[in-house]
Amino acid sequence: MKIVTILKQVPDAEARVRSKDGTLDLSGATFVIDGMDEYGVEEALRIREGGADAEIVALAFGPKRTAEAIRTALAMGVDRAVHVLGDEPLDALATARVLAPLVRDEGADLVFVGGKQADWDSAALGPALAEALGWPHSDWTTSLTLGDGALEVIHDVDDGSETLTLPLPAVVTTQQGLNEPRYPTLPNIMKAKRKTLDTRALDEVAAAAGVSATSTTELRSAVIESRARRNVMIEGDAASAAAELVRRLRDEAKVL
Amino acid sequence: MTTSAPTPTAPTPATTSALQDFFELDALYTSEERLIRDSVREFVRGEILPEIGEWWQEGRFPADLPQKFGALGMLGVTIPEEYGGAGASATAYGLLNREIEYGDSGMRSFVSVQSSLVMYPIFAYGREALKREWLPRLASAEAIGCFGLTEPDAGSDPGNMRTRCRRVGDEWVLNGVKRWITSGSTAHVAVVWARDESEGTVRGFLVETDAGGFSALDIKTKASMRASVTSELYLDDVIVPEASRLEVQGLRGPLSCLNQARYGIAWGVLGAGFACLEEAAAYVEDRPVFGMPLAGKQLVQASLADMFSDLTKGSLLAYHLGRLKEQGKDTPARVSMAKRDNVRAALRAARAARDLLGGNGITTEYGAIRHMLNLETVSTYEGTDTVHTLVLGREITGHNAF
Numbered sequence: 001m002k003i004v005t006i007l008k009q010v011p012d013a014e015a016r017v018r019s020k021d022g023t024l025d026l027s028g029a030t031f032v033i034d035g036m037d038e039y040g041v042e043e044a045l046r047i048r049e050g051g052a053d054a055e056i057v058a059l060a061f062g063p064k065r066t067a068e069a070i071r072t073a074l075a076m077g078v079d080r081a082v083h084v085l086g087d088e089p090l091d092a093l094a095t096a097r098v099l100a101p102l103v104r105d106e107g108a109d110l111v112f113v114g115g116k117q118a119d120w121d122s123a124a125l126g127p128a129l130a131e132a133l134g135w136p137h138s139d140w141t142t143s144l145t146l147g148d149g150a151l152e153v154i155h156d157v158d159d160g161s162e163t164l165t166l167p168l169p170a171v172v173t174t175q176q177g178l179n180e181p182r183y184p185t186l187p188n189i190m191k192a193k194r195k196t197l198d199t200r201a202l203d204e205v206a207a208a209a210g211v212s213a214t215s216t217t218e219l220r221s222a223v224i225e226s227r228a229r230r231n232v233m234i235e236g237d238a239a240s241a242a243a244e245l246v247r248r249l250r251d252e253a254k255v256l
Numbered sequence: 257m258t259t260s261a262p263t264p265t266a267p268t269p270a271t272t273s274a275l276q277d278f279f280e281l282d283a284l285y286t287s288e289e290r291l292i293r294d295s296v297r298e299f300v301r302g303e304i305l306p307e308i309g310e311w312w313q314e315g316r317f318p319a320d321l322p323q324k325f326g327a328l329g330m331l332g333v334t335i336p337e338e339y340g341g342a343g344a345s346a347t348a349y350g351l352l353n354r355e356i357e358y359g360d361s362g363m364r365s366f367v368s369v370q371s372s373l374v375m376y377p378i379f380a381y382g383r384e385a386l387k388r389e390w391l392p393r394l395a396s397a398e399a400i401g402c403f404g405l406t407e408p409d410a411g412s413d414p415g416n417m418r419t420r421c422r423r424v425g426d427e428w429v430l431n432g433v434k435r436w437i438t439s440g441s442t443a444h445v446a447v448v449w450a451r452d453e454s455e456g457t458v459r460g461f462l463v464e465t466d467a468g469g470f471s472a473l474d475i476k477t478k479a480s481m482r483a484s485v486t487s488e489l490y491l492d493d494v495i496v497p498e499a500s501r502l503e504v505q506g507l508r509g510p511l512s513c514l515n516q517a518r519y520g521i522a523w524g525v526l527g528a529g530f531a532c533l534e535e536a537a538a539y540v541e542d543r544p545v546f547g548m549p550l551a552g553k554q555l556v557q558a559s560l561a562d563m564f565s566d567l568t569k570g571s572l573l574a575y576h577l578g579r580l581k582e583q584g585k586d587t588p589a590r591v592s593m594a595k596r597d598n599v600r601a602a603l604r605a606a607r608a609a610r611d612l613l614g615g616n617g618i619t620t621e622y623g624a625i626r627h628m629l630n631l632e633t634v635s636t637y638e639g640t641d642t643v644h645t646l647v648l649g650r651e652i653t654g655h656n657a658f
Contacts, residue, residue: 028274032294067287068287068290068291071287071288071291072291072294075291075295183295183298183299183328184291184295185295185327185328185329186292186295186296186328186329186330186333186342186344186348186352187329187337187341187342187343188329189288189291189292189295189329189342189344190288190337190342190343190344191337192288192291193288231544231548231549233544233547
């Protein structure tokens with residue numbers, strides 16, 4: 001069988017991202033493979049380690065630096081990768097339109113997509129890709145068992161969980177708890193260098209498939225919410241300081 | 257009545273990666289080197305940082321750690337794949353040391369010894385069968401190794417070693433005592449250096465520690481490197497086959513191993529130093545004094561600025577030494593300069609961080625005092641600060657002043 005894992009490169013959760021004049025300044029940020037995409041890579045590897053004869057292909061859209069996230073997946077154990085190179089971000093619908101023909105060309109039986117996209121928190125790419133492919137989809141998936149031509153999954157819903165059976169091919173989006181992704185081992189990092197990373201231009205991929213690589217949504221501005229510390233020290237004796245603290249919590253912070 | 261800090265908006269302190277990479281060295285590493293760095297960093301964050309304060313306090317090196325290092329492929333990374341290594345660059349080895357010593361110098365010591373002082377001499381001087389037998393097992397930590405050069409009365413002057421070897425047929429008989437041996441009592445094999453009774457030259461052997469006459473005792477009274485095993489080795493008529501003799505003669509053998517390990521230390525201590533800088537920078541932001549964060553005080557900033565400058569310059573030195581090493585240009589004097597100066601920088605940073613943390617700085621709830629005390633060992637082992645100073649003095653003047 002063939003398993004495709006979709007990857008996105010996002011700013012490190014610990015990175016300090018600033019916004020200025022309606023745009024994001026990512027110059028100081030480090031970028032990593034999306035943590036929820038790693039669940040998909042890990043699950044694909046576990047399916048193979050569980051005895052399935054599977055080729056695992058990573059597929060990613062993004063600028064040149066995305067190759068680093070792809071290298072991480074290759075180092076974890078993915079066999080080869082396709083990188084659709086485009087400098088400008090695409091929304092989830094456009095990304096799905098571009099990636100769907102590639103997934104189909106690969107002859108994939110199973111596709112993993114990160115449950116959310118940590119940069120925009122959209123959780124839309126998995127459903128959009130399933131829609132573009134016309135395949136069944138399980139979101140927020142926490143457990144997965146591969147059967148004969150079908151997949152049994154447990155996935156989170158608002159008030160608990162459901163167990164579903166999906167015929168293959170299918171799209172699965174990940175949820176925390178699906179697994180604990182491995183650290184890429186150092187020898188595998190070195191071996192990943194010899195694996196195939198096929199880079200294709202966005203325009204060519206879109207033209208070949210006859211799809212539009214234009215976002216439906218337009219980004220007007222981006223602002224990072226920030227909370228400034230005020231470093232206020234309340235002075236006075238304990239009783240009056242406590243009274244002042246209560247007043248501020250009630251009247252200014254409005255938490256009481 | 258209230259008083260407010262003079263700055264109306266919250267300051268934006270530099271991020272972790274910004275502090276650690278002020279001169280944008282990141283861009284100069286290969287993507288494999290960055291991935292190795294990041295993988296080890298994640299491992300240290302997940303497996304070492306949450307526990308290390310307790311291990312250190314208890315004076316314990318967890319028995320399952322070597323296998324975890326091995327599973328990640330952290331041991332002998334520069335050794336070729338066919339012998340179980342990763343075939344990574346010297347710079348990758350340096351980055352690995354830096355990340356692990358961000359956790360603790362004792363953790364890094366284990367990796368240094370296994371990689372530079374055990375796997376390296378077997379790879380460089382061992383016969384093919386010896387390499388095939390031991391390198392893969394040492395890479396996975398199925399076997400642990402130690403390095404016996406220093407003796408109770410021979411430290412900076414290893415030429416005065418008393419440990420002796422003598423050849424009897426196809427075997428060698430070893431006698432002597434080695435001290436300050438990392439992983440000594442947990443090792444399956446020991447690289448032991450001994451003087452040939454008949455020829456006078458120094459020879460190296462790979463000694464299996466279950467051999468008759470071999471024993472080890474731990475040194476328990478350390479106030480430094482507490483999460484690391486340090487032992488004394490006793491060799492009492494230990495028999496070693498000729499096949500386990502390393503094919504090198506004279507002090508060149510052990511000193512070439514030390515050149516590898518010292519190189520790793522020049523990188524490693526930067527991790528400890530940056531851990532202290534980051535901890536201190538975060539602490540002074542949170543801790544108020546006279547109505548404002550400590551971070552707003554000039555003397556505090558001066559202390560941080562010194563740490564920042566020292567460690568940044570040390571990073572540049574380590575990086576360039578790595579690239580020189582990859583071209584075979586890591587001369588002992590260059591390694592001496594990097595080891596000496598970077599250990600000094602890290603030790604100063606750790607002491608300054610300990611001071612900035614005030615009373616909290618004397619507890620192992622924070623990392624500063626643990627790093628500070630560990631670095632006292634690092635300043636002493638693998639060539640004392642004095643020895644490296646004299647190496648540099650000789651480099652300038654040509655006079656040997658040891």
